[in-house]
Amino acid sequence: MSPVQLALLVLLLPLASAALIALFLRRQGTLASFVSVGACTALAVAALMLSFGESRFTAGMEWLKLDALTISLGFKFDDLAALMLAIVAVVGLCVHVFSLGYMHDDGARSRYFAGLSIFMFSMIGIVLADNLFMMFIFWELVGFSSYLLINHYLHRQAPADASKKAFIVNRVGDLGFLLGILWCYWSLGTVSLDGIAKAAQGGMAIRAGIPLLLFCGAVGKSAQMPLHVWLPDAMEGPTPVSALIHAATMVAAGIYMLCRIEPLFAAAPAVALNTVMWVGTITAVYAALCAITQSDIKKVLAYSTLSQLGYMVAAFGLGSLREQQEAAGVTISVMLSAGVGAAMFHLMTHACFKALLFLGSGSVIAGCHHEQDIFKMGGLAGRMKLTFAAFTIGVAAIIGFPMLSGFFSKDAILYLAFEKNRAVFVILGATAVLTALYMVRMWRLVFLGKPRSHEAEHAHESGVSMVLPLIVLAVLSVVAGQWALDLKSFEAVFLHVPEAHGSAHVTVFAVSLAVMIVGALLAWVIYKPATQDSLAMKTPGLFGGLALLKAAPDDTYNYYVTKVQQRFAMLLNGLEQIFLAGVVIRGLAGFVGLIGMGARALHVGSIHAYVYWFLLGVVLVWGFAAGIF
Amino acid sequence: MNSVDLLLLSIATPLAVALVIALGLPKRFSIKLAYLGFGVPALISLYLWSQYSVAPQLDGYAFRSTYDTGLRSLGIQLSLGLNGISLPLFAMAGIVGLAAGLYAIQSGAERLKIYLMLLLVMQGGLMGVFASIDVFFFYFFHELALIPTFIMVGIWGGRDRSYAAMKMTIYLTVGAMLSLIGLIALYVNSPAQSFDLIELRRVLAVNPHPLSALAQNHLFALLMFGFGILVSLWPLHTWAPLGYGAAPSSAAMLHAGVLKKFGLYGLIQIALPLLPEGASHWSWALAMLALGNVVVVGIVTMAQRDLKQMVGYSSVMHMGYAFLGLASLSAIGVNGVVLMMVAHGYSAALLFLLSTSVYHRTQTFDMSEMGGLAMKAPVLAALFVAATFASIGLPGFANFWGELAIFVAVWKFSPWVALGAVAGIVISAIYGLRAAARVFFGPATEEFSKTAEKTPVIDLRWSERFPALVLLAALFFVGFWPKSISTALDATVKSVFHVSPAAAPSSVAQK
Numbered sequence A: 001m002s003p004v005q006l007a008l009l010v011l012l013l014p015l016a017s018a019a020l021i022a023l024f025l026r027r028q029g030t031l032a033s034f035v036s037v038g039a040c041t042a043l044a045v046a047a048l049m050l051s052f053g054e055s056r057f058t059a060g061m062e063w064l065k066l067d068a069l070t071i072s073l074g075f076k077f078d079d080l081a082a083l084m085l086a087i088v089a090v091v092g093l094c095v096h097v098f099s100l101g102y103m104h105d106d107g108a109r110s111r112y113f114a115g116l117s118i119f120m121f122s123m124i125g126i127v128l129a130d131n132l133f134m135m136f137i138f139w140e141l142v143g144f145s146s147y148l149l150i151n152h153y154l155h156r157q158a159p160a161d162a163s164k165k166a167f168i169v170n171r172v173g174d175l176g177f178l179l180g181i182l183w184c185y186w187s188l189g190t191v192s193l194d195g196i197a198k199a200a201q202g203g204m205a206i207r208a209g210i211p212l213l214l215f216c217g218a219v220g221k222s223a224q225m226p227l228h229v230w231l232p233d234a235m236e237g238p239t240p241v242s243a244l245i246h247a248a249t250m251v252a253a254g255i256y257m258l259c260r261i262e263p264l265f266a267a268a269p270a271v272a273l274n275t276v277m278w279v280g281t282i283t284a285v286y287a288a289l290c291a292i293t294q295s296d297i298k299k300v301l302a303y304s305t306l307s308q309l310g311y312m313v314a315a316f317g318l319g320s321l322r323e324q325q326e327a328a329g330v331t332i333s334v335m336l337s338a339g340v341g342a343a344m345f346h347l348m349t350h351a352c353f354k355a356l357l358f359l360g361s362g363s364v365i366a367g368c369h370h371e372q373d374i375f376k377m378g379g380l381a382g383r384m385k386l387t388f389a390a391f392t393i394g395v396a397a398i399i400g401f402p403m404l405s406g407f408f409s410k411d412a413i414l415y416l417a418f419e420k421n422r423a424v425f426v427i428l429g430a431t432a433v434l435t436a437l438y439m440v441r442m443w444r445l446v447f448l449g450k451p452r453s454h455e456a457e458h459a460h461e462s463g464v465s466m467v468l469p470l471i472v473l474a475v476l477s478v479v480a481g482q483w484a485l486d487l488k489s490f491e492a493v494f495l496h497v498p499e500a501h502g503s504a505h506v507t508v509f510a511v512s513l514a515v516m517i518v519g520a521l522l523a524w525v526i527y528k529p530a531t532q533d534s535l536a537m538k539t540p541g542l543f544g545g546l547a548l549l550k551a552a553p554d555d556t557y558n559y560y561v562t563k564v565q566q567r568f569a570m571l572l573n574g575l576e577q578i579f580l581a582g583v584v585i586r587g588l589a590g591f592v593g594l595i596g597m598g599a600r601a602l603h604v605g606s607i608h609a610y611v612y613w614f615l616l617g618v619v620l621v622w623g624f625a626a627g628i629f
Numbered sequence B: 001m002n003s004v005d006l007l008l009l010s011i012a013t014p015l016a017v018a019l020v021i022a023l024g025l026p027k028r029f030s031i032k033l034a035y036l037g038f039g040v041p042a043l044i045s046l047y048l049w050s051q052y053s054v055a056p057q058l059d060g061y062a063f064r065s066t067y068d069t070g071l072r073s074l075g076i077q078l079s080l081g082l083n084g085i086s087l088p089l090f091a092m093a094g095i096v097g098l099a100a101g102l103y104a105i106q107s108g109a110e111r112l113k114i115y116l117m118l119l120l121v122m123q124g125g126l127m128g129v130f131a132s133i134d135v136f137f138f139y140f141f142h143e144l145a146l147i148p149t150f151i152m153v154g155i156w157g158g159r160d161r162s163y164a165a166m167k168m169t170i171y172l173t174v175g176a177m178l179s180l181i182g183l184i185a186l187y188v189n190s191p192a193q194s195f196d197l198i199e200l201r202r203v204l205a206v207n208p209h210p211l212s213a214l215a216q217n218h219l220f221a222l223l224m225f226g227f228g229i230l231v232s233l234w235p236l237h238t239w240a241p242l243g244y245g246a247a248p249s250s251a252a253m254l255h256a257g258v259l260k261k262f263g264l265y266g267l268i269q270i271a272l273p274l275l276p277e278g279a280s281h282w283s284w285a286l287a288m289l290a291l292g293n294v295v296v297v298g299i300v301t302m303a304q305r306d307l308k309q310m311v312g313y314s315s316v317m318h319m320g321y322a323f324l325g326l327a328s329l330s331a332i333g334v335n336g337v338v339l340m341m342v343a344h345g346y347s348a349a350l351l352f353l354l355s356t357s358v359y360h361r362t363q364t365f366d367m368s369e370m371g372g373l374a375m376k377a378p379v380l381a382a383l384f385v386a387a388t389f390a391s392i393g394l395p396g397f398a399n400f401w402g403e404l405a406i407f408v409a410v411w412k413f414s415p416w417v418a419l420g421a422v423a424g425i426v427i428s429a430i431y432g433l434r435a436a437a438r439v440f441f442g443p444a445t446e447e448f449s450k451t452a453e454k455t456p457v458i459d460l461r462w463s464e465r466f467p468a469l470v471l472l473a474a475l476f477f478v479g480f481w482p483k484s485i486s487t488a489l490d491a492t493v494k495s496v497f498h499v500s501p502a503a504a505p506s507s508v509a510q511k
Helices: A003-024 A029-051 A079-102 A109-128 A132-150 A157-188 A193-201 A209-221 A230-236 A239-248 A250-260 A262-267 A270-291 A297-318 A338-367 A385-398 A405-420 A422-447 A464-479 A488-494 A502-526 A534-538 A540-595 A597-604 A607-625 B003-022 B027-054 B086-107 B112-131 B135-156 B161-189 B197-204 B213-230 B239-246 B249-259 B261-274 B276-302 B307-327 B331-362 B378-391 B398-413 B415-440 B446-454 B462-480 B483-497
Strands: A057-066 A069-077 A321-327 A330-336 B061-067 B078-082
Touching: A003 A029, A003 A057, A003 A069, A003 A109, A029 A079, A029 A109, A057 B331, A057 B483, A069 A079, A069 A109, A069 A132, A069 B398, A079 A109, A079 A239, A079 A250, A079 A338, A079 A464, A079 A488, A109 A132, A109 A239, A109 A250, A132 A157, A132 A209, A132 A230, A132 A239, A132 A250, A132 B398, A157 A193, A157 A209, A157 A230, A157 B398, A157 B415, A193 A262, A209 A250, A209 A262, A209 A270, A230 A239, A230 A297, A239 A250, A239 A297, A239 A338, A250 A262, A250 A297, A250 A338, A262 A270, A270 A297, A270 A422, A270 A540, A297 A338, A297 A405, A297 A422, A321 A405, A338 A385, A338 A405, A338 A464, A338 A488, A385 A405, A385 A422, A385 A464, A405 A422, A405 A464, A405 A502, A422 A502, A502 A534, A534 A540, A540 B276, B003 B027, B003 B061, B003 B078, B003 B112, B027 B061, B027 B086, B027 B112, B027 B483, B078 B086, B078 B112, B086 B112, B086 B249, B086 B261, B086 B331, B086 B462, B086 B483, B112 B135, B112 B249, B112 B261, B135 B161, B135 B197, B135 B249, B135 B261, B161 B213, B161 B239, B161 B261, B197 B261, B213 B261, B213 B276, B239 B249, B239 B307, B249 B261, B249 B307, B249 B331, B261 B276, B261 B307, B261 B331, B261 B483, B276 B307, B276 B398, B276 B415, B307 B331, B307 B398, B307 B415, B331 B378, B331 B398, B331 B462, B331 B483, B378 B398, B378 B415, B378 B462, B398 B415, B398 B462, B462 B483
Parallel strands: none
Antiparallel strands: A057 A069, A321 A330, B061 B078
16 A cells, blocks of 8 residues: 555545444444544554655645636645654544543443544544645634534533534634635745745745734634633533543644744744744743633643643744754754744643543543542542552653653753743743642642542542553653654654753753742642632632633623624614615615506515516517517 | 437426426325426436536537527527536536425425425426526526515415515515616627527627627626625625525525525626626625625624524525625636535525424524424434534535635635635624524523423434435535536636636736
8 A cells, every 4th residue: 555545544534434423323332432443543553654654745636626726635744744643643542442431321422433533534634734725624624523522412501602612713713814825825826835835935025914814723723812712611522522632632733733834934024923922922821820720620731731732832933943063073053943843842742641631630530420620539549540640640741840751842942932032931931830830739639638529539440441541641741752852753843853952951951840849849838638729718819810810811702702792793683674674675665666567566565466467578578579469 | 318308308397297286186196296396307407417528518508409489589599508607506406406395295384285386386497597598588487486486485484474475576576677677788789689698608708898888887787786686685685584584494495595596697607707897897896795795694693593584694694705706706706606606505405494394393493492402303403513514614515615716716806805705704603503502502491391392302304304415415525526516617617707808817906
């Protein structure tokens, strides 16, 4: 099988699985779950063969051609795509297997697994796409699968609202994305990734508006401020979905897309990159502050995801770095696409440890009989030993414990910020303190101390299908750091990961170690195992302020939807009914009335009369033309 | 079999069946025969669709035939044929007609025989509209299909049916009259002395144009506003939501899905290629009115509580995209409009069908009295959600291609207009998903729980499911394989628009 065929297989397998389940297996939940997991296993094997294989290729076929507009279905499989494909395949497989256990008793398993398969199809489409139109197509499709899966628990109101919100907010971002694609198409004459790179590197003048509009798509999908409001709500979906879609892969698609079109940013005025950098930085620190006040285990992780996505976006926005490299005894200065390298590196490590944390939380939730409040947990370390061990590794990785994966990728970003922009460096460093604070807080409240509720007392370890993915992801969270950078397969990406040298190295290392320790100690000092938030008890003012900070965008959003948008719609509707129906139709009716007898019949109100007049007219015209009269 | 006869057969079969039913056939046989009346055009249209690429063409049309009707002195002949523009619409008319017919047969409407008879007349007219090359018969078939609509709304309609029927009649008559005046004026002014579209094209679509710019402007205005009313151009659209809200579902399916496309079809085949200077004169005005459809009507759609009215408004909104594509005066745009028309035909018909099925389970169209229907009728919910996503332009469904091509064309026309147009993807997501959530998801409302106690809710029956699946299959088919339409379409659009200076994308509205 040629690599192109293999890629096609990877793309189409999950689609086939979804179609099969939707058409024939609606009532056979068990069979449906095996079909979906089987398809995912096969695609993961094929995807890893591709990613770690030798061949890198582009291939394409014409999908639609209308005059000058050609939309093609094509693959661009370079190291960047290979890396992303490997991440999606591995995390996807873990989540599929985990779902076997987690969703075992769910009545609508068929729908759930069909949804997972559609998601895999859509996500792989984004990864392989060789042009922006195709990327947009699959971009919309992941939004759809996300909608479907958030809304899994149909009978409840909250998921219905959350899924709607997620799709609509994403479409707001897509509005900009699509306009950006159109602008790109007409100003560069191409939307293919290779074409864009060629045009941008060929010295073509590029308006900053194009990359900025395209960035809107990433703001929506990767939940950056101010379009972040949908992600915390999306936690209404089943927990494995949160792990796969709303933590590891889909929300990272925005960062991946940015990396795909990096030449556009490099060629555009610096304002584009600076905007990206600040949006990411602000999101990172803002979401970390919000995470501190959350009491729902999934909400803490959701805000943490927002914050980490902010890191990645900020890293991308920091841009390229000039670095001295020694080759054969000669020191040469090379330009690194350090933003891409650091962002993708952190994307990879984050995918591992955040999927681990979410699946771990799923295991905890299942163990505690669907209790999600961390203040009603406690003492789970002894009751769920494997989950505890895996979760602890995840926590250590995200707060940047030395030698774990998160440590290396966060260091790369901090170093890049240190070299390029000290303000961003300070903010991201402070964010790291907060990260350690809220993660250790959660970890301690969930696992240590005594059980604080009936559910936690009777917690039990999860089954093998749920624990196995945790172990795999825990191993990856440990090794995906420095070790991954040496992988030959993704050389073209990881070559650009910035590595600190000399004094900068010492500074960054010291800072990242210090912030982690400070954050963890703060958490240890502030939070006691209790049924209430210790911070809220000790400093209600500070806690209230943070809660307000968290609530402000949500309130604004709700105010806009209910008070502004809906009222405006009602107003226009009222005007429509009064003005158009009342005035214009009366005027038209008057106009008709003037036309003559036949029309007067209409005005009087008989349809039959109209029909007769019409028939008479036809007969007359026909007769006249045929020469009868 | 000689394929020439097939077009005539597709028009004549439903009409003949209608005639036989009218002559007093017993109900049992009437229904059996109605299957034939709806099935034959659908099968013929599918067959012709598959044969088009290999069929011999004459003057850009395949399956040509001409019949003398005694009106030759006026330059009128019944001239049939299909080109790349009419082919997908003809096929769409056949398939949507089949779905509407099947849905009507199972509906158990009162006086079912007359209902079916009227639908069959409509079906015959619809097939004729898209098969006619002669402008007179093109118009004639439209009227043939239009009159049953009024009667069906008046007799089988729901709430406010007499007001709705009246309003529809007045608006559509004015629209039809204006466009008729425009067509006659075109006939009188053109040196062709013929209603034959091929002849008209030969004489008019040349450089320099035989008509003065002023004459073209006037003629185009008549056609634009005349056809525009028929297609619910803002602000002349208010008949549509009201009329569709009241219309029985099969009539709404056929009108909103198929018959409404007559106006756009007329603009594409007649007004734009034959009056290029008139078209470029009016393009900005048309674009502005079309934005009214997309943005203003789109926002109004959000405020609807009545499910069927909401579907009606959304259909009006989507016509705005079509007008925008036309206003862009480019081959990409016109291609997009035809794709959009085809897709919208399927998706609007599907939504009207499913809305009625929802009504049969909730006993109301008021969305604030529904909720939680998905738990009781999962198949209905799945189909409705699919139809909603199709209509809001999700990739994978046919509608997406039309919208995308139109957006591309409109950006070239004016990026600011494109901003308004693309805003439609957010607006449509808001009203579409809101409706889906209110009807199907979350807990059931009190009102619906009471209704469900009285009459147990059952999921979609196969007699309802089959026509819905036919429409959904068509949406998927074109969505995954747009070339099944676009290859022939693009060839025709390029040949029809190649002479007009405004048509080439390179010369559009450069600033």
